[in-house]
Amino acid sequence: MLPSFYQEFIEKYLNKSQLITLKMLVWLLQNQKQVRLERLAATLPLPIQQNSRRRHLQRFLTLNVLSVVLLWFPIIEEMISRLSKAGSKVIVALDRTQWKENNVLMVSVIYQKRAWPIYWYLLEKDGSSNLTEQQKVLRPVIRLLKKYRLVIIGDREFHSIELANWLHKQNIGFVFRQKQDTTFRQKRGKFQPLKSIEVYPGIRQFYSGVSITQKRGFGRFNLAVYWKRKYRNKQESSPWYLLTNLPDCETAIKIYKQRFGIEAMFRDCKTGGYNLEGSKANPDRLMRLIFLIALAMTSAWLYGQRTKFQKQESYICRTQEKSRASKRHSNFWIGLYGQNWIVAWNECQAWVEELVSSIRNKQSFYLRGLRAMKLIQQAL
Numbered sequence: 001m002l003p004s005f006y007q008e009f010i011e012k013y014l015n016k017s018q019l020i021t022l023k024m025l026v027w028l029l030q031n032q033k034q035v036r037l038e039r040l041a042a043t044l045p046l047p048i049q050q051n052s053r054r055r056h057l058q059r060f061l062t063l064n065v066l067s068v069v070l071l072w073f074p075i076i077e078e079m080i081s082r083l084s085k086a087g088s089k090v091i092v093a094l095d096r097t098q099w100k101e102n103n104v105l106m107v108s109v110i111y112q113k114r115a116w117p118i119y120w121y122l123l124e125k126d127g128s129s130n131l132t133e134q135q136k137v138l139r140p141v142i143r144l145l146k147k148y149r150l151v152i153i154g155d156r157e158f159h160s161i162e163l164a165n166w167l168h169k170q171n172i173g174f175v176f177r178q179k180q181d182t183t184f185r186q187k188r189g190k191f192q193p194l195k196s197i198e199v200y201p202g203i204r205q206f207y208s209g210v211s212i213t214q215k216r217g218f219g220r221f222n223l224a225v226y227w228k229r230k231y232r233n234k235q236e237s238s239p240w241y242l243l244t245n246l247p248d249c250e251t252a253i254k255i256y257k258q259r260f261g262i263e264a265m266f267r268d269c270k271t272g273g274y275n276l277e278g279s280k281a282n283p284d285r286l287m288r289l290i291f292l293i294a295l296a297m298t299s300a301w302l303y304g305q306r307t308k309f310q311k312q313e314s315y316i317c318r319t320q321e322k323s324r325a326s327k328r329h330s331n332f333w334i335g336l337y338g339q340n341w342i343v344a345w346n347e348c349q350a351w352v353e354e355l356v357s358s359i360r361n362k363q364s365f366y367l368r369g370l371r372a373m374k375l376i377q378q379a380l
Contacts, residue, residue, distance in 0.1 A: 001339060002026055003299050009074045013065050021060050022292075029296040030339055035274050035289050037281065061285045068119060072291055073144055076109070076118050079298060080145065083111060089173075090148040091255055092118070092141060093262045094158055096129055102286055105129050107141045108265060110258045114301065114330060115265035117294045118144070122283050131162050142172065151175065151246070153259045159243070165218045168245050175224075175256045178212070178241040184223060185211045194225075194241045202229040203239065206249035221245050224252040264330075265297070297332065304335030307376055315372045316341060338376045345373060 002010075002023055011019050028040050041054035048056070065071070084090055091110040096103065103123040108115035121137040123129060142150065151173035154163075159178045167174045180195040186207060191214055197205070207223040226249070227239035244252040274293050281289055307313050308331065316338045317329040329337070345352065356366045 001030070001299065001303070002295065003302055005078060006075055006295065006299060009078070010071055013070060018060065018063065018065075021056070022295075025057070025060075025292055026296045026299065029274060029292060030300055030336055031343060033274050033336075035281075035293065058285075061281070061288045063288075066288045066291060068287070068291055069140065072118075072294060073140075075295075076116065076298070077144055079116070079302075080109060080111075080148075084148060086147045088148060090145060090150055091258050092145070092150055092152050093259050094134065094138065094152055094154040095259075095262045095266075096123075096157060097266050098126075099286075102283070103127070104290070105133060105137050106262075107137050108262050109145075110261040112331075113258065113261045113264070114332065115262040116298050116301070117265065117290065120287070120290055122287060128157050131160060131166075134158065134163055135166065138167075142170065149173070151255055153256055155259065161212050161215060161218045161243075164212075164221060164243055164245070168219070168221070173244070173246055175242050175244045175246065175252050177256065178223075178243050180238065180241065182241070183213055187220075194223075197225055197241075199225060199227050199239045201227050201235060203227045204249050204253065206252075212243055222247070222252070224249045226253045300335035300339070301330075301332045302335065303338060303376070304331030304333065307334050307338050310375050312372045312375055315369060315376075342373060342377055 007019070007023075010022065014022060024044060024046075025040065028043055029035065032039060032043060034040070037054055037057055041050055041057055044053045044057065046053050046056065060066075080090065093108045093110055093115055094105075095108070096105045098104075103126055104120055105123055106120040107118050109118055110116075118141050119137055121133065123133060138152070152167055153175045154177070156177050156179050158176050159182060160176075164174055164176060178194055181193050183191040183193055184207075185191045187209060191211075199205075203225060205225040207225075209220040210223045211220055212218075212223070222244050224242040224244060225239060226242065228236045240253070240256065242252050242256055246252045246255070274296070304313075307316060313329075313334055316334050356363070
């Protein structure tokens with residue numbers, strides 16, 4: 001189910017039949033959690049033959065109007081504006097993932113430990129991205145979110161001083177993890193590898209105005225060194241060396257920790273959610289399938305957030321236990337489970353009503369549950 005403000009943007013560019021097809025596809029993704037065309041065609045609720053349903057989807061996924069910039073940018077911009085004030089800090093993660101032979105470079109915004117895709121680019125090669133490709137995927141996002149104070153974060157693939165310098169010249173913050181063999185130099189010192197720094201679990205050390213690598217002409221930035229303490233017999237295998245233009249160690253560490261929200265997003269796209277790696281779509285269709293996943297994923301998150309705001313999540317999942325440090329279910333999964341609960345009710349309504357009528361002493365509880373269903377069903 002698409003939130004109403006999603007539809008307001010999308011219906012400007014799609015005709016009625018295209019919009020209905022889009023709604024059905026997003027609904028199928030949320031219920032089937034599967035992006036393979038054969039599976040989607042098998043369950044697409046159109047009264048035509050399966051092969052015709054598959055061709056219908058294939059034609060739909062070739063539409064040029066299914067553009068990330070045209071359709072997705074206004075939606076994600078509206079989402080961010082509802083959650084963050086102009087001028088506030090917004091964390092943006094740069095990462096790359098491999099889905100079989102598909103190598104995707106992706107930019108995501110991170111909010112409450114969850115990443116939402118903003119823009120993505122299919123690399124025409126295997127392996128790491130270069131500076132030109134990183135700039136290509138970042139430029140549209142920087143223009144889109146120009147009214148916020150952006151901080152770009154990335155893992156060791158994005159350690160280059162060239163990328164850091166390019167962002168710094170645009171007054172954009174960054175925190176990039178460095179490889180331990182990267183060389184650095186403090187003022188009037190000699191270049192030495194980062195691994196030469198004496199580290200131990202629990203260390204938080206900050207170096208101001210250091211030069212990274214022996215390349216000339218890139219100025220000086222800051223370096224935060226952090227190694228998480230051993231906790232519950234678990235120990236990080238190596239420390240973090242974080243290149244940043246942020247002013248202090250705690251801020252750099254706190255912001256970089258949010259990068260792991262993108263790992264949760266990739267799990268939702270892969271076997272943990274929509275099984276994108278099972279898709280055999282060509283590159284153009286793959287880019288559009290990621291767009292559909294972005295619609296499905298974020299709309300589920302919004303419905304989950306609203307369900308929690310209405311204090312109805314106890315009808316969807318177990319609440320957080322006192323002995324459990326992390327939440328059992330995110331807004332994303334609460335939204336998905338809530339919609340699946342409604343679907344099951346619609347399919348089994350006659351059975352449920354027969355069961356409820358036979359248990360007289362539970363009538364008040366069932367009535368509360370029906371009210372919860374109505375609240376969850378209400379459009380955003």
